Amino acid sequence: MCNTKMCILDEVKVCDGCGECLKCDLDPNKICDNCMKCINSEGAAFRAIQITGVELADAENASGS
Numbered sequence: 001m002c003n004t005k006m007c008i009l010d011e012v013k014v015c016d017g018c019g020e021c022l023k024c025d026l027d028p029n030k031i032c033d034n035c036m037k038c039i040n041s042e043g044a045a046f047r048a049i050q051i052t053g054v055e056l057a058d059a060e061n062a063s064g065s
Contacts, residue, residue, distance in 0.1 A: 025038045
């Protein structure tokens, strides 16, 4: 089984760890810290978070071993 992780910003690119997906939408010089200012901002055309998947820990990691 292949464990290749795909880029969440470009579905045809393999993740190369560039960190672009971690940048703040309001301040590209900042790493996102989940402050939610992008969701709560005034004048936003829409407010939504797209969930494309849920990652679950495997049984070995979930048990704390």
